[in-house]
Amino acid sequence: RKEVEQDPGPFNVPEGATVAFNCTYSNSASQSFFWYRQDCRKEPKLLMSVYSSGNEDGRFTAQLNRASQYISLLIRDSKLSDSATYLCVVKFWYSSASKIIFGSGTRLSIRP
Amino acid sequence: DTGVSQDPRHKITKRGQNVTFRCDPISEHNRLYWYRQTLGQGPEFLTYFQNEAQLEKSRLLSDRFSAERPKGSFSTLEIQRTEQGDSAMYLCASSLPQDGGDTKEGKPPLHFGNGTRLTVT
Secondary structure (H helix, E strand, C coil): CCCEEECCCCEEEECCCCEEEEEEECCCCCCEEEEEEECCCCCCEEEEEECCCCEEECCEEEEEECCCCEEEEEECCCCHHHCEEEEEEEEEEECCEEEEEECCCEEEEEEC | CCCCEEECCEEEECCCCCEEEEEECCCCCCEEEEEEECCCCCCEEEEEEECCEEEEECCCCCCCEEEECCCCCCEEEEECCCCHHHCEEEEEEEECCCCCCCCCCCCCCCEECCCEEEEEC
């Protein structure tokens, strides 16, 4: 079983729609969570951190459920420019080191 | 902040040749990571350094792969006797150890370079 799992998609939704992605993680010692966005043939870039209390940034809302070990990303009023791959990222510490694991990504395509 | 830079951007090589990639991290970052990414997959961890010490290596990193960070600044990733299966994007990233903690500052745990795209023919 992969340490971080995502639905690969693709999600193909019309402009203005609301879309949600989930991500599950297997290591209960995981302590920090992030969503990265990756455009085609570009490097991943941080979209938002996921805080224990949940957080919102404009049209984007991230939630964390530690009991069920999943995080989610909700995009409201989607724009054409939201088309990208969304990567779930989990960081956990062990001893004095840390490990950062990426999911395989969920592809999102917004159509006019 | 000049960001993380990687060189070359693209590399085409024939099977069996050796290749070396370079990564220059953000200057104050003491952690440096190498990841590999193939089409349709997320970045897969290869190895990371804290200063000049290589703290962890993935099982993905076969004996043909070696990474160095001799002075704790730039790093090189060498692949010997390349195989077609080595074709991928090789991503370098850097961070400070405390980045990515559960704080409201929201510092990204990893700052990526543009990557080196390797094609083995």
